[in-house]
Amino acid sequence: MGEHVPAQPKKAKKEDKTPNPVKVAKPVKAAGAESRLGMVRRARRTNRELAEVYPYAHPELDFENPFELLVATVLSAQTTDLRVNQTTPALFAKYPTPEDMAAAVPEELEQIIRPTGFFRAKARSLLGLSAALRDNFGSEVPGRLEDLVTLPGVGRKTANVVLGNAFGVPGITVDTHFGRLVRRWKWTGHEDPEKVEADIAAIFPKSEWTMLSHRIIFHGRRVCHSRKPACGACPIAHLCPSYGEGETDPEKAKKLLKYEMGGHPGQRLKPPPGFPGEPAPPLGATE
DSSP: OOOOOOOOOOOOOOOOOSOOOOOOOOOOOOSSOOOHHHHHHHHHHHHHHHHHHOTTOOOOSOOSSHHHHHHHHHHTTTSOHHHHHHHHHHHHHHOOSHHHHHTSOHHHHHHHHGGGSOHHHHHHHHHHHHHHHHHHSTTOOOSSHHHHTTSTTOOHHHHHHHHHHHSOOOOOOOOHHHHHHHHHTTSOOOOSHHHHHHHHHTTSOGGGHHHHHHHHHHHHHHTSOSSSOOGGGOTTGGGOTTTTSSOOOHHHHHTTOOGGGGTOOOSOSSOOTTOOSOOOOOTTSOO
């Protein structure tokens, strides 16, 4: 008999952090007008299914403390979280505290935050809120909505982002993605952010508000885009009364997916543990 050759051990496969392929269910059109109870049940089921699709949903701004999150959220107006994350490392290296930022030379601050757009107005807000934190709150970011909204450049949306993600206080973040999706899903017919917030708060228990916001914003950025939603690759198409507003062909729709859903880097340079995509490139790197 020939010499026995022991079987070679199989090489361990490299861990694949790409999200599992999206399973798209056939869209179902409700017959007749939907009742309030029916809408609430559909909304809550949508939230549960989004939690399965995006178990790693999180705030997409890099931050280490409440002050950094507050500043980053103010900077995120009219730009992407990616651009903010690429800008804040240099900003926080030079101005790590409210005292430091309040004493900044306006022109130097403007130059650092220039990539985020509207840099003069944003610089005024940062100087103002930093001075207010220093003078009125002992250089600490307050953990109450009524205090946060007194700061220059801080409205309910920004306040809810900070409360939910830096203090663990439930809040609904009505940004452009959130508002677009909840209207597409017929959870509200309002355009005014405060009315939208009130409508959604009436559907979901308070304990769900912060994560609901993350899941909806994730879905809006990755799948349910403003101009061309990827309906044919949407994992909750069967719950969407607006199915068909976008591309319904599955293969064409897959090409519209963004960030980790489309195999591309996310928006954070320092994504949290468990994020399945690649970190975003720093400012000046090839994107």
